[in-house]
Amino acid sequence: MTGIELRSLRKTYSGNDVLHGLDLTVTPGEFLVLLGPSGCGKSTLMRMIAGLEAVTTGDILIDGRRVNDIEPRARGCAMVFQNYALYPHMSVSQNIGYALKVAGVPKAERQARISAVAGSLALTDFLDRKPSQLSGGQRQRVAMGRAMIRSPRVFLYDEPLSNLDAKLRVAMRLEIRRLHQKLGTTTVFVTHDQVEAMTLADRIVVMNAGRIEQVGTPSEVYQHPQSTFVAEFIGAPGMGLVDAIADPKRGVLCLGDGQEVRFDAARWPDLPHGAVRLGLRAEEIGITAHPSAHTVMARVELIENIGPHRHAHLSLSGCNLIAQVPNDFALQSGAQVAIGFDMAALQLFDPATGRRHAGQNVPLAERIAATV
Amino acid sequence: MNKRATFSNSWLAAALLLPQLLLVFIFFYWPSGEALWWSFTLERPFGGGNEWVGFYNYLSVLQDSRYWGSVRVSVIFAIAASALSILLALMLAVFVDRRMRGHQILKTGFFLPYALAAPAVGLAFRFIFAPDAGLIAGINRVFPGLWNPALDGNDALTLIILAQAWSLVGYNFIFFLAGLQSIPRALLEAGAMDGAGPLRRVWDLQLPLLAPTLFFLLVINITDSFVNSFGIVDIVTSGGPARATELMVYKVYTDGFQGKDSSLAATQSVILMVLIMALTFVQFRFIERKVHYN
Numbered sequence: 001m002t003g004i005e006l007r008s009l010r011k012t013y014s015g016n017d018v019l020h021g022l023d024l025t026v027t028p029g030e031f032l033v034l035l036g037p038s039g040c041g042k043s044t045l046m047r048m049i050a051g052l053e054a055v056t057t058g059d060i061l062i063d064g065r066r067v068n069d070i071e072p073r074a075r076g077c078a079m080v081f082q083n084y085a086l087y088p089h090m091s092v093s094q095n096i097g098y099a100l101k102v103a104g105v106p107k108a109e110r111q112a113r114i115s116a117v118a119g120s121l122a123l124t125d126f127l128d129r130k131p132s133q134l135s136g137g138q139r140q141r142v143a144m145g146r147a148m149i150r151s152p153r154v155f156l157y158d159e160p161l162s163n164l165d166a167k168l169r170v171a172m173r174l175e176i177r178r179l180h181q182k183l184g185t186t187t188v189f190v191t192h193d194q195v196e197a198m199t200l201a202d203r204i205v206v207m208n209a210g211r212i213e214q215v216g217t218p219s220e221v222y223q224h225p226q227s228t229f230v231a232e233f234i235g236a237p238g239m240g241l242v243d244a245i246a247d248p249k250r251g252v253l254c255l256g257d258g259q260e261v262r263f264d265a266a267r268w269p270d271l272p273h274g275a276v277r278l279g280l281r282a283e284e285i286g287i288t289a290h291p292s293a294h295t296v297m298a299r300v301e302l303i304e305n306i307g308p309h310r311h312a313h314l315s316l317s318g319c320n321l322i323a324q325v326p327n328d329f330a331l332q333s334g335a336q337v338a339i340g341f342d343m344a345a346l347q348l349f350d351p352a353t354g355r356r357h358a359g360q361n362v363p364l365a366e367r368i369a370a371t372v
Numbered sequence: 373m374n375k376r377a378t379f380s381n382s383w384l385a386a387a388l389l390l391p392q393l394l395l396v397f398i399f400f401y402w403p404s405g406e407a408l409w410w411s412f413t414l415e416r417p418f419g420g421g422n423e424w425v426g427f428y429n430y431l432s433v434l435q436d437s438r439y440w441g442s443v444r445v446s447v448i449f450a451i452a453a454s455a456l457s458i459l460l461a462l463m464l465a466v467f468v469d470r471r472m473r474g475h476q477i478l479k480t481g482f483f484l485p486y487a488l489a490a491p492a493v494g495l496a497f498r499f500i501f502a503p504d505a506g507l508i509a510g511i512n513r514v515f516p517g518l519w520n521p522a523l524d525g526n527d528a529l530t531l532i533i534l535a536q537a538w539s540l541v542g543y544n545f546i547f548f549l550a551g552l553q554s555i556p557r558a559l560l561e562a563g564a565m566d567g568a569g570p571l572r573r574v575w576d577l578q579l580p581l582l583a584p585t586l587f588f589l590l591v592i593n594i595t596d597s598f599v600n601s602f603g604i605v606d607i608v609t610s611g612g613p614a615r616a617t618e619l620m621v622y623k624v625y626t627d628g629f630q631g632k633d634s635s636l637a638a639t640q641s642v643i644l645m646v647l648i649m650a651l652t653f654v655q656f657r658f659i660e661r662k663v664h665y666n
């Protein structure tokens with residue numbers, strides 16, 4: 001199996017830096033997802049790995065071999081393009097078999113491999129059709145077939161599902177994951193859909209404006225975002241952020257409107273007195289009918305019905321928060337409500353740099369148990 | 373949406389159309405009608421109008437071996453010039469499309485020949501390929517008589533083919549370039565990922581996708597070779613030597629204006645016209661139906 005390594009990889013288009021020196025290692029057999037907002041350089045990075053885009057500075061290594069100056073065809077990568085890029089004048093079977101034809105594989109073997117791949121993708125009935133006579137989902141599968149047939153060392157997918165409807169997208173997502181489980185081929189997958197990223201990835205690379213914000217497993221990225229960017233970007237909805245002044249000596253966080261929240265200062269032994277940003281996910285915020293010393297008051301701005309539960313958009317000391325509320329909980333927009341936080345899940349960020357205050361991530365109860 | 377302009381005042385519409393209709397009538401329908409009339413008549417030897425002779429003129433043209441000679445030359449000329457110019461244009465377009473250095477300037481440069489009038493092209497070629505003073509003069513000094521379009525019919529035909537091909541390259545080039553650039557980049561990238569080198573991609577992907585353009589240009593080039601080659605032939609070879617370059621369109625002129633046989637000339641021009649109409653028809657029919665990839 002094949003590993004990929006990027007060493008301070010930079011890409012400049014006519015003087016504009018698009019990628020600012022990335023370091024990244026894709027371990028052999030891994031399913032790595034590149035996630036980030038539009039224009040952050042995901043496609044550029046992937047195309048550089050594929051060899052379709054020249055490297056400005058830095059190195060790309062595939063299996064330890066520097067491939068900067070090696071033609072795409074010699075890199076052993078297969079790519080699935082966003083709008084499939086099927087050859088319109090070739091039939092499905094010619095599309096799938098083109099790589100083999102170029103490689104000079106004898107016709108009989110080619111046919112056998114085409115039917116094997118087509119069978120595994122349920123394309124057998126369409127082999128003689130032209131791409132224009134296929135539905136979006138079928139075209140997508142042809143594109144995958146074209147990548148699979150070469151038994152590549154690396155699969156590269158550039159937003160392969162973004163042109164499909166929601167249902168098909170879920171189905172194809174499973175298909176891709178299943179394929180990876182079966183073949184175990186190292187895979188790099190670009191998307192800006194974070195649900196796709198969460199469900200597919202072994203590790204997620206969150207990118208922002210040509211930089212890597214964080215690399216981690218889906219749960220690491222979700223639970224311990226390293227920056228406010230990742231916190232807000234990951235999750236639906238993203239993490240809510242509230243500005244406050246930390247007073248570690250008193251163990252309180254003072255909100256802008258004068259309310260105070262007690263917090264477990266021991267979790268952040270090095271936290272200085274000063275501005276911090278609290279990060280809380282919707283499911284870590286509870287609305288209660290009983291105000292107490294552990295709650296603060298917030299205003300309900302809007303209520304969204306999601307299905308399994310509702311999202312209450314709250315305004316807390318001028319900052320926006322979203323809380324997850326059970327469907328049967330009586331709530332009215334415009335009301336003042338008391339909210340409580342799951343303090344074990346609380347994240348603190350430095351508002352100046354956007355980076356997370358590391359602290360210890362062990363929940364309070366366990367730490368107490370350990371010290372006793 | 374209704375894209376048609378609507379005129380509430382039909383007189384205004386007619387007035388706007390009039391100049392164009394007048395032009396088409398005076399310079400096309402009228403002369404064509406006249407030619408058609410002449411082709412079925414013969415002038416009375418001592419004046420007094422034309423005499424209806426039915427298909428007599430056509431029969432005599434079609435039985436004339438000189439006429440078939442000019443057809444043969446025209447067909448060779450049209451096919452060779454079209455093929456050569458299409459091939460050259462395609463190569464240039466592929467290079468420019470690959471964004472070789474200087475492609476912006478080349479793009480304009482390649483198109484320029486098309487802006488030249490045929491007689492100017494002819495004159496240039498006559499000088500450049502003059503056997504005693506032109507580019508080939510040096511070779512001629514080593515192998516005397518190797519190249520002499522004034523004496524050798526094949527050389528003369530080659531020369532006008534070169535001139536015609538060169539003058540069409542610009543036009544073909546622009547169409548090919550537009551065609552190449554409308555092929556999605558991702559398609560070629562997919563080809564590269566599939567292992568095809570640049571040449572293979574041209575052959576397997578770009579050429580098939582250019583097929584409609586190719587066909588369109590072939591018809592246009594052949595038509596142009598039949599119709600617009602007069603200027604080149606007249607300046608470069610005047611149909612000689614020994615009628616080796618007497619194209620159909622040039623023979624119409626020599627028979628009509630030098631031989632003063634307007635019925636014979638009219639008959640030939642009607643045949644030529646029918647040929648061109650057939651080509652145009654083919655073009656419309658097949659281009660409409662040509663595979664449109666989406």
Ligand SMILES: Nc1ncnc2c1ncn2[C@@H]1O[C@H](COP(=O)(O)OP(=O)(O)OP(=O)(O)O)[C@@H](O)[C@H]1O
Nearest residue numbers: 013014018036037038039040041042043044045192
């Ligand atoms: N050929 C190019 N010339 C100049 N700039 C380019 C070129 N290709 C991409 N860029 C710029 O590079 C940046 C990153 O582009 P890229 O296509 O990698 O974004 P992306 O993350 O894939 O976005 P999306 O999710 O919209 O596909 C963009 O700001 C884009 O404008």
Ligand SMILES: [Mg+2]
Nearest residue numbers: 042043044159
């Ligand atoms: Mg992209």
